[in-house]
């Protein structure tokens with residue numbers, strides 16, 4: 001007998017249908033899997049055999065061939081265990097059902113229980129698009145799957161339960177609809193609030209602009225001036241994620257296998273802060289079966305690189321392409337995959353190895369060569385890709401001892417969210433979400449400036465020797481500053497403020 005059940009493979013962020021065909025014929029009892037399986041799929045033979053035996057069913061003592069089609073698509077991971085087991089039982093006529101509109105996914109334990117499986121969200125999303133009606137998947141993944149509406153999710157605890165369901169002995173209840181409200185409308189208290197940070201108004205203003213328009217930021221200053229503290233407080237002013245953004249981010253976490261157990265939907269913007277000893281693959285993603293790296297896990301959130309010059313130069317250089325394209329394409333022998341990587345880069349650095357180059361009251365003890373060597377670690381092209389360059393100076397005693405309470409993050413966040421709403425309206429019919437992602441035609445429409453502003457910009461470009469990229473960045477930042485002021489037009493003062501954030505010679 002031959003049976004055919006449906007499963008799926010994940011490629012990058014998208015899933016593709018995989019047909020699991022099982023043929024049982026007379027001959028020596030063997031189980032062979034064909035169709036480019038990897039080691040984990042090969043090993044599924046043993047798991048499936050034990051799981052079937054431990055689920056009150058009979059493992060056929062016949063010649064079994066399992067074909068995973070299409071044959072040219074490499075299959076990885078243990079998610080094919082359940083479809084193979086169901087296919088065998090169906091071909092052996094121990095169960096009977098119509099598998100045409102059903103997608104089956106899940107890893108089996110030897111006792112027949114189903115384990116948490118990675119990449120469920122993109123697979124269910126594909127099932128909905130392809131018109132499947134039902135999905136059988138591990139119960140632990142079922143909540144995550146209900147994020148996709150309009151498809152029946154059957155949560156399977158173990159193979160025995162599924163067999164009884166398919167034999168109509170004891171039906172499994174379908175999983176209820178996802179309660180988005182209970183996940184989205186939670187006000188969270190942050191450990192770090194801008195109100196606790198004294199002074200540094202210039203840095204706080206830059207952070208507000210960065211959060212509003214999703215611009216990158218580099219903070220430079222002596223040790224202990226509050227750079228790390230400011231970066232940590234950044235999450236408290238980030239706008240809430242939209243549902244589309246949340247689903248996109250959750251898909252990445254689901255594929256990477258890092259979706260926290262009790263969090264079916266990621267509703268908070270991710271903050272990733274890899275250490276400077278991280279490898280380039282950890283940062284951008286990769287491996288034999290390419291997995292998303294830190295930059296993709298930071299998608300729609302923040303990538304915080306503290307002590308920027310301590311990162312090896314070649315590790316930082318890999319950021320150049322994703323910073324420009326907002327995606328990362330990883331090519332391996334097994335194929336080429338593209339992951340999204342639109343994040344706000346927040347970097348912090350000291351101005352020199354001893355840290356006091358820009359400090360008026362302390363002498364820097366570094367030699368010019370040491371300073372040069374330190375700055376050479378971060379290349380010019382990478383610097384050029386950073387929108388806002390700010391100095392975070394050492395605070396004077398008056399600021400430190402002051403009792404004045406700074407503005408709370410909550411208030412700043414309100415302004416940021418308002419600016420985001422303006423951007424949402426502006427880019428309603430486009431893929432662009434924030435000002436920093438504007439394409440050239442969009443810039444032409446939304447970043448028009450008058451003659452006076454044009455003159456100011458011309459002087460800045462000529463005197464500061466700014467690149468074409470810097471020129472565009474100034475316009476985009478000005479757009480965000482204007483949005484924060486609720487001004488429809490970009491004014492000269494907005495341009496003037498944006499120019500301030502370009503790097504000055506003395507910081508190098």
Ligand SMILES: Nc1ncnc2c1ncn2[C@@H]1O[C@H](COP(=O)(O)OP(=O)(O)OP(=O)(O)O)[C@@H](O)[C@H]1O
Pocket residue numbers: 196197198199200221222223224225226227228229230348349350395
């Ligand atoms: N503006 C500030 N207001 C209140 N406390 C501050 C401020 N700046 C620094 N501090 C205090 O100093 C500590 C050190 O600050 P932080 O770690 O942010 O410095 P840093 O600039 O990152 O230094 P480094 O260059 O050495 O990494 C903070 O934990 C905080 O207690």
Ligand SMILES: [Mg+2]
Pocket residue numbers: 227228229306307348
């Ligand atoms: Mg620090």
